[in-house]
Every structure is written in structure tokens, then in C-alpha cells.
Amino acid sequence: MKVVIACLNSKYVHASLAPWCLLAGLRAFSKVPCEAVVLESTVNGAPEAFARDIIRECPDAVAFSCYIWNITKTLEICRLLKQHTACRIVLGGPEVSYRPKGVLEAYPFVDYVLAGEGEWTFPQLIDHINGDLSCVDGLTYRQNGGIVSNPEREYTDTPPSPYCDAFFENLNGRITYIETSRGCPYRCAFCLSGRGSSLRHFDLARVKQDILRLASSGTQTVKFVDRTFNADAKRANEILLFIKEHYGTAIPDGVCFHFEIAGDILKDSTLAILASMPHGAVQLEIGMQSFNEDVLKTVNRKTNTKALVDNIRKLIDYGNMHIHIDLIAGLTGEDLASFKNSFHTAYSLQAHMFQMGFLKLLYGADMREQPEKYPCTFKDEPPYEVTATPWLSAEEIQMLKHCEDALDRLYNSGRFLSSLAYLTEEVGIAPFDLFCEFGNAVCGERMSLSAYAQAFYDFFCDRCDKDRLRDVLMWDLLCSSSSAQIPDSLKQRDGFYKRVKKHFAQKAGATVKVAVLPTKGQILAVDPTKRKNLYNRFEGECYRIEDVQAFLAE
Numbered sequence: 001m002k003v004v005i006a007c008l009n010s011k012y013v014h015a016s017l018a019p020w021c022l023l024a025g026l027r028a029f030s031k032v033p034c035e036a037v038v039l040e041s042t043v044n045g046a047p048e049a050f051a052r053d054i055i056r057e058c059p060d061a062v063a064f065s066c067y068i069w070n071i072t073k074t075l076e077i078c079r080l081l082k083q084h085t086a087c088r089i090v091l092g093g094p095e096v097s098y099r100p101k102g103v104l105e106a107y108p109f110v111d112y113v114l115a116g117e118g119e120w121t122f123p124q125l126i127d128h129i130n131g132d133l134s135c136v137d138g139l140t141y142r143q144n145g146g147i148v149s150n151p152e153r154e155y156t157d158t159p160p161s162p163y164c165d166a167f168f169e170n171l172n173g174r175i176t177y178i179e180t181s182r183g184c185p186y187r188c189a190f191c192l193s194g195r196g197s198s199l200r201h202f203d204l205a206r207v208k209q210d211i212l213r214l215a216s217s218g219t220q221t222v223k224f225v226d227r228t229f230n231a232d233a234k235r236a237n238e239i240l241l242f243i244k245e246h247y248g249t250a251i252p253d254g255v256c257f258h259f260e261i262a263g264d265i266l267k268d269s270t271l272a273i274l275a276s277m278p279h280g281a282v283q284l285e286i287g288m289q290s291f292n293e294d295v296l297k298t299v300n301r302k303t304n305t306k307a308l309v310d311n312i313r314k315l316i317d318y319g320n321m322h323i324h325i326d327l328i329a330g331l332t333g334e335d336l337a338s339f340k341n342s343f344h345t346a347y348s349l350q351a352h353m354f355q356m357g358f359l360k361l362l363y364g365a366d367m368r369e370q371p372e373k374y375p376c377t378f379k380d381e382p383p384y385e386v387t388a389t390p391w392l393s394a395e396e397i398q399m400l401k402h403c404e405d406a407l408d409r410l411y412n413s414g415r416f417l418s419s420l421a422y423l424t425e426e427v428g429i430a431p432f433d434l435f436c437e438f439g440n441a442v443c444g445e446r447m448s449l450s451a452y453a454q455a456f457y458d459f460f461c462d463r464c465d466k467d468r469l470r471d472v473l474m475w476d477l478l479c480s481s482s483s484a485q486i487p488d489s490l491k492q493r494d495g496f497y498k499r500v501k502k503h504f505a506q507k508a509g510a511t512v513k514v515a516v517l518p519t520k521g522q523i524l525a526v527d528p529t530k531r532k533n534l535y536n537r538f539e540g541e542c543y544r545i546e547d548v549q550a551f552l553a554e
Contacts, residue, residue: 003036004059008043008070015174018065020162025119028160031127043073051080059087066093068383082109092118094192098364100140101147113140116152119159158202168217175221176214180207184227189299189366193227208242215251223258233267240273247278260285264308275318283322291342295334312349322534323351329400330359330386332374336396340432347431352534353412356404359386402439414536415480418472427464454487471517475524478513479537482528492516499552521545
């Protein structure tokens, strides 16, 4: 039998783990002769092209891993395959496994939907695909004009490693993923990770071996997909210490390990290890969702927000790792005033990345299955984003969308940090109001960095000292981009600037960019060939204007 295991990634840079897990399961557990290959593409590619790639393999069965970001394109490819081949089509993954009967009813070109852990269920299906399907755990299929769903089973073992030679041949330096546990200790109403099987950890010796293989593969980023990496502090500490011990030897310098953690349950021992990790070796993603504990309790999330804030501050103060935090807009019971308070708390932490997300009503999540308890309206098409709640109107949601766009372009890009600090700390504009007002003014309009900087200056210059705003904005543009074009209104054309520019070009090279900042009494020189910091900014050298004037006068 010839089997194609296919997956559409969100971007080329992401190397999906799911199809390789299925391949590992086939090789470990299938009892019938089977030739299997993995084919990957992206949601940005043409469905017809990927369908042709699959058809060229002449498969008897094709399996797809389905998620909110790829389900629409995946179904289109499945339809094309059925038009041109007689292959069996198998779907699995969170976007279909919680509604298997609905998928088979809506899409006649889909033959099977699998739920549960594919390393075990997929080989069962392939072994019995031409026979009795009743023994395949978690399978939903058509039989005698009806639809049958087999029960799932509990999983307790460590699945086989997905990291075969073919995986590394296809990696090509992309972001790669590692899984050291399944399940989650939490039961958040908006999430699927805690549904079903309880949290279980994989064999630690195998995990360490996989870490070394991935780190030496040429990738720059290894992402742990464990939903709460520090749920078991002792185990998390052992993995972190293992990475630290081998960093710079078996683990090349420059490789970064990404972990999703619960910030409020961090132990002092874990904090101490994180503080000692090599610079840039770790990045942490910390989901707060909200700082309103009453809201969090409503969606089954228990968080000690004081401990969370304290620990995030410590992590950022260490200065050796990238910290990513996020909020979710649209949670049950959270109105605009509550979200604004959460936003200000999150913003005050000054994390390297502050993501605003919007509630998604996922199939299988309590918030979708219990609408009477979690009332809201949401889009019918993936990713099923909330459009209004009894606490947030549709207009307020749209305003928050513009706020999110401004937050990404002004703060998360690292390009306007000095300007934001000036307006919020010195001028006194509340951060939430700043992002909402400017976001609504530009309404997500696509524009160059230069045009966006000009719009920013024009919007705020009448609310502050425009010369000071000009200087901090110039600082930002030089420190955040090696190719930024300076807006005409900010450019300097006087003779002193020209002499300064010529001096630094002779002293430090033509790549150095220079700005004279009169309100700061400084000259800023930035070399964009140097390494950026954790905020994605170049470090600049500052000189007093009077010192440079004296030097040039000699």
C-alpha cells in the first residue's frame, strides 16, 4: 500500500511535526507492507499544485493534519484529489476530531476522520482499511448508509520519535518542534489542550537525545509544544540544566529554545536556572489571557496574578531571554474597562513581545459547546473569532482590532519604543488610549515604515513638544531598521549635520547612520551591521553635541 501523509503549514519557515509523528507510528506499529512519504506545503500555495504533487505519488490513501489555519485549503485539496483519483482520504487533528460526523456529512469526498493519538490510530486504520474497521480506535467512517464512530482509548506510552533521516533532510534550517508531554493540568474553557487524557510526560532520556539531534540540525529555533512546560518543575529544571550543560558544545551557540510556561507557578529553583542560561538561548511565552481573576475563574483558569506579575518582571530583569506575553479579548465577563486594566498591567511589564489575541470558539472547547454559559457571537469560518459578547460590543471589538494592529507595528516591531516611552511616560498619554486612537486613525492601512512614521509624527506632534518627538522618533528609526527611509519632515539638511555625517563616515565606515538630536543634546551613531538586542533593535553610540562641535572646530 502507498500512503501519502500531507500537511499544510502556516508558513514555510515552520516545519510541522504532525506528519512525521504519523510516519513514525506507521513504521513502529503497522503490520501490513506499507510505503509512506511525507509531503508538506503552505496555505499560501495553490491547492491545485499540491494536489498534483500528491497525485504523482499514486497513493492508495492520503492523510491530512487539520488545524484552524489550514482546514479551508485542506478541504479544497481533498476535493481535487477525489476528482482525479480513487484514493482514500483520512483527516485528523483538532479541527476535525471533535466533530467527525459533521465533517463526513458535509464533505462526501472525505472517507475517514480519526480522533485520538495518530501514532497508534493511523497504523490501525491502514492495517484494516480494506476489512473490519470496528477495531480502529477513534475512527469515524461510513457504513451501510450511516456513519459510525468508534470509541477512543486512553494513551499512556511514549510515542515513537518522529525524527527520522527524512525529517532532517526536509528541515532545511526551519523552525522545528519538540514534544515532551501531552495534555495540560489546566481545563481552560477556551482551549483544547486540557480536554481528554490527563497530562503525561515522555521518556526523559529520549527527550534529551532528541534535543541534541534537533539542536545540531542547522535550525536556529527549537520550540517545545508542551502546553505548560513547567507543570512539573523538577522535570523542567532537568531539561533546562541539560540544555545549559551542553550549550556551546553539543548544542551550537545561537540556537534558541522556546517554551510555553505558566508564569504564576514558577518555582524559585526554575527562576534561578533561567537567570543563569546563556544569552539568547531561551525564549518564554507566557499566556496571561487576563489580569482580572474573576474573569479567569469564569473560564476555568486559576491564576495568581500578583505572582504572575512579579515573576514576569524578574524574567525581564534578567536580560538574557526573550519574553512573550499575551492577552485574549472577548473572554466571558470581561468588558472594555476590565480589558483596559489588563492591557495597562501587561504593557507596564515591558516584555519583548506583547500580543493581543482575540477569543476563538474552537470545536471541542467548552466555550463553543456551552453557549448558554459562554454567550457570544463569532464568525462561522475559521479561525472562528469572536465578533461580540454581552460585555464587548461589535464596535468595541473592531476598535480593539485597530489597537492590536498599532500595538504590533509600534511596540512589537521594536521600531517605536523610544517614542512610545516619551508619549506615555513624559507626556502622560495612557498606553491603551495611545494605541486605540492611533490604530483607529490609520485603520490598519498598509504603508511603508517611512509613511507610518510620518503618520505617527503628524498624529501626535500637536499633543507634545514636536521637536522632542522628532528627536525620539529619529532615534527609533535609526535603531530599528538598517534601511529605514527618514520622512521628509524629520530630515536634517543643515551644514553641521552634513559635517557630522561626513566625520562619522570617515571614522566608523559608510554603514554607520547618524542623527543630531538637539533636544537631547546628543548625536546618535548606529552601526546596523551589529547584532540586534532582545527588542530587535540596534544598540547606538551617543556623543555630546558640544564635544563633537569642539572636535570639528579643531
